Amino acid sequence: VTATQEIKSRSFARLYNAQGAEFTSLAMPAIREYFETTDVAADNRNMLDVCCGTGQLVKYFLDNGYTATGVDLSEPMLEYARENAGEYINAGRARFVCADATDFSVGDGFGLATSTYNSLNQLQDLSWLAGCFRSVHAALVSGGVFVFDLLTQAGFWQDYNAMLVYDTDEMMYVHRGVYHGGDKAHARQSGFAKLADGTWERFEKFDTPTLYPATVVHDALQEAGFVRSWNAVYDELAKPSENPDAATRMVFVAVKG
Ligand SMILES: C[S@@+](CC[C@H](N)C(=O)[O-])C[C@H]1O[C@@H](n2cnc3c(N)ncnc32)[C@H](O)[C@@H]1O
Numbered sequence: 001v002t003a004t005q006e007i008k009s010r011s012f013a014r015l016y017n018a019q020g021a022e023f024t025s026l027a028m029p030a031i032r033e034y035f036e037t038t039d040v041a042a043d044n045r046n047m048l049d050v051c052c053g054t055g056q057l058v059k060y061f062l063d064n065g066y067t068a069t070g071v072d073l074s075e076p077m078l079e080y081a082r083e084n085a086g087e088y089i090n091a092g093r094a095r096f097v098c099a100d101a102t103d104f105s106v107g108d109g110f111g112l113a114t115s116t117y118n119s120l121n122q123l124q125d126l127s128w129l130a131g132c133f134r135s136v137h138a139a140l141v142s143g144g145v146f147v148f149d150l151l152t153q154a155g156f157w158q159d160y161n162a163m164l165v166y167d168t169d170e171m172m173y174v175h176r177g178v179y180h181g182g183d184k185a186h187a188r189q190s191g192f193a194k195l196a197d198g199t200w201e202r203f204e205k206f207d208t209p210t211l212y213p214a215t216v217v218h219d220a221l222q223e224a225g226f227v228r229s230w231n232a233v234y235d236e237l238a239k240p241s242e243n244p245d246a247a248t249r250m251v252f253v254a255v256k257g
Contacts, residue, residue, distance in 0.1 A: 002208070004100060005122040006073035009203040011193035013054065013076035015171055017084075021056035024116045027234045028060045031147050034237035034253075035112045040143040044111030048139055050101050050132065050148075051119030055081025058096075062088045069106050070096045102131040110139045115148035118155075118249070121209040126220065129212060133224035137256055146226070146254040147237065153181075155248035156211055160185035170194050173203075183211045214244045217252060227257035 007013055035041050045066045049058050052070030054077050061068050062085055070085075072078050078096050088094035097106055101115070102123060113136045123129045136146050151159065160177030173191020190204040214231060221229045230253055231244035237253050244250035 002124040004073055004102075005124065005207045005209075007053075007077050007205065008074065009205055010076045011195070011201045011203040012189070012205050013074065013080060014195070015193050016077065017054040017080040018170060021053065021117070024057050025060075027116050027149070028057045030234040030237060031112075031114055031116075032061065032064060034147070035145060037238065038111075038143070038145055040111045040141060040145065044109075044141060044144075046110050047112040047114065048106060048110040048136070050113060050115040050136060051122065052081055052096065053077045053117075053119075055084045055096065057114060057116060058094060059085050059088075062094055067093045069094070069110070071099050071101060071104055071106060072096070073098060073100050101135070102128040104135045106139055108139055109141060111141055111144050113140055113144065113146040113148075115146075118149065118151045118209065120148055121151050121211070122207065124208065124210050126212070126216065129217070130220045130224060133220055133226070133254075137225045140256045142256060144256045146221075146256070147251065149234075149249050149251045150212055150217065151209065152214075152245045152248060152250050153211055154246065156185050156209070158248050160187055160209065166191070185209050185211075214250055221252070221254045225256065226254040229254035 047061050047066050047068050049070045052058055052072045055070050058068045058070045070081055081096050085094045156179050160179035162177050164175040166173050171193050175189045177187045179185040186208055188206045192200040192202055218229050230240040231250050232241050
């Protein structure tokens, strides 16, 4: 049995939060802009973020008037998410649920669901991905939209056939990735993160990201009940793109019938 791949280390969660979800910060205005052109958005501003991490995307939608639910299996990541969105939680507009993206239930009534920054590559097997799609499908209203991204094989070669050293005032760690062209990469990150009191804490993170070709993903979406799905780039989500596997990351848009 393969272990779930949530972020277990508190100091890694702290570093992730401090970096402010850099990649996702670029994607979230594009997702919102696209969603607000859809029919379902006319009377639905309720969104679900799967593998929400430290909650920057949820916070962005909350700041723009939405109600939002974040799901993640990592308590250390959710602790930061709850802190970042504290005022909205108190106002009853946000909640964060500790659950496995593979099989969760957060009620229904969501117009939009998201899962950004390669999160679904952390699901270790096609049956896990299919379970995630079924859970998201059940949460969406009719006509609801699911936007997510995945690393492609080109992305695996780039990110996991690499060794990187991070050396800043806040951190000193080594990322080692091993990829050999199959359907899994292996990545280990270990080092030290500076804590609020100025002391340093050692952390370790190990994961085995899993590769899903675009056609397999579209078939799984259809099986889960999505009537339409296409690949696009974040800046132009309405426009289907060709050869998604050629880029390092592919973005999916799926619509519930
Ligand atoms: C790369 S981070 C992305 C976080 C956020 N979506 C963003 O864009 O910054 C991946 C997240 O997936 C979570 N995760 C991994 N496996 C999970 C699972 N089976 N169920 C729920 N969350 C999971 C991790 O804990 C982590 O917070």
